[in-house]
Amino acid sequence: MIQRRGLVAAAAVACATLLSLSAAARQAPAEVIIVHAGTLLDRPGQAPRRNASLIIRGGRIEAVRDGFVPASEFAGARVVDLSGKFVLPGLIDSHVHLTGEQNPNARLENVTQSDVDQAFVGARFARRTLMAGFTTVADLGATNETIFALRDAVRRGDVAGPRIIASGEAVSVHGGHGDINGYREDIMHMFTGESICSGADDCMRAVRLQVRSGADVIKITATGGVLSNTAAGLGQQFSDEELAAIIGAAHRMGRRVTAHAHGVDGINAFLRAGGDSIEHGTYLDDESIRLFRREGTYLVPTLLAGDFVGRIASGPDNFFTPAQTAKALEAGPRMLDMVRRAHAGGVRIAFGTDSGVSAHGDNAQEFALLVRAGMTPLQTIQAATVNAAAHLRISQDAGRIAAGMPADLIAVGGDPLADVTELERVRFVMRGGVVYRAE
Secondary structure (H helix, E strand, O other): HHHHHHHHHHHHHHHHHHHHHHHHHHOOOOEEEEEEEEOOOOOOOEOOOEEEEEEEEEEEEEEEEEEEOOHHHHHOOEEEEEEEEEEEEEOOEEEEEOOOOOOOOOHHHHOOOOOHHHHHHHHHHHHHHHHHHEEEEEEEEEOOHHHHHHHHHHHHOOOOOOEEEEOOOOOOEOOOOEEOOOOOOHHHHHHHHEEOOOOOHHHHHHHHHHHOOOOOOOEEEOOOOOOOOOOOOOEEOOOHHHHHHHHHHHHOOOOOEEEEEEOOOHHHHHHHHOOOEEOOOOOOOOHHHHHHHHHHOOEEEOOHHHHHHHOOOOOOOOOHHHHHHHHHHHHHHHHHHHHHHHHHHOOOEOOOOOOOOOOOOOOOHHHHHHOOOOHHHHHHHOOOHHHHHHHHHOOOOOOOOOOOOEEEEEEOOOOOOOOOHHOOOOOEEEEEEEEEEOO
């Protein structure tokens, strides 16, 4: 009995010691990092600063100060010298698909890779995206189990990657873009998920199941799509009643709705129903522009996807099916002019690439395409920072460098306001105060 009491007492002392050490660790001051920025575009839209310092503590910006603050001002501070670089907020890509990438074997991979396989693929592409300077992404279409697990792993710090806002599986019509197409009938029945619906009530069910599964945003396929292996065109696929039911159900559960939409009938029907944003927008018209402007709705153009599918479909190594090829040749070349008209018409634009169609890590090639469509380099940077943050409703966490914000920032060697392709050559990446790339 005495021996047992001694063991209990010793265990109690050890536990108390561990608790004391844990409390001390919690109370220990976080390391201070001072970033010296030669040029700092902390709030895209305002003029950049010269020779500024960012004071970072606990993964967040504590202050933005003029001049180069010496390390001696903070005990044990560490200086990150970017005095020869152009520093700006971490970039935001509002449309990616992290768990895959188009290639000649993509259709086979759809039915041979497990969710676990795709999660590991997603981890690789998440890191590649982060290293390209994108510290936040919206993933708009992957199996629920795969993308929600990857999102949560990044959030915990188990995987290096950008902050992920995830829709999971898109809500789609039976047989339409987003459903499984072009395989044996029994295979298609196996792979048609619970987010595929027909009729207003059934589509409300699909939305509610996506919310229950963990979707941050509801993504729908309002029209046909280029890469669905079916000759169903690019026009409206949901009925007006289905669109109203989806948007109403999502909004009642605190979720915004974004729509994959190429055809003008689907674009305008979705906007009239109160949808929150459009992905692609290929065939928008003057009425579309009026509807965008009336509600302040964002367009996410994904020019890089249009450029990619057009080049593949017209090239000697085309690996698309005949149905995919026909739609790629129809839609891809139209997208630059679409953005030119939307931008001239005052439509708000948020940056998004549809990477996973094109290669992950090439996301920044979208900037030059937006410039070709008539935007200035500064406007494209705004699209990938403050605009994208407002579009995704995360302006308190991304899109700017300001006191209280997470320390998400990147640096390039030259001036992207003069040559936007500098953003294709990112030299430094910090997310949440952790340095992932430094050259």
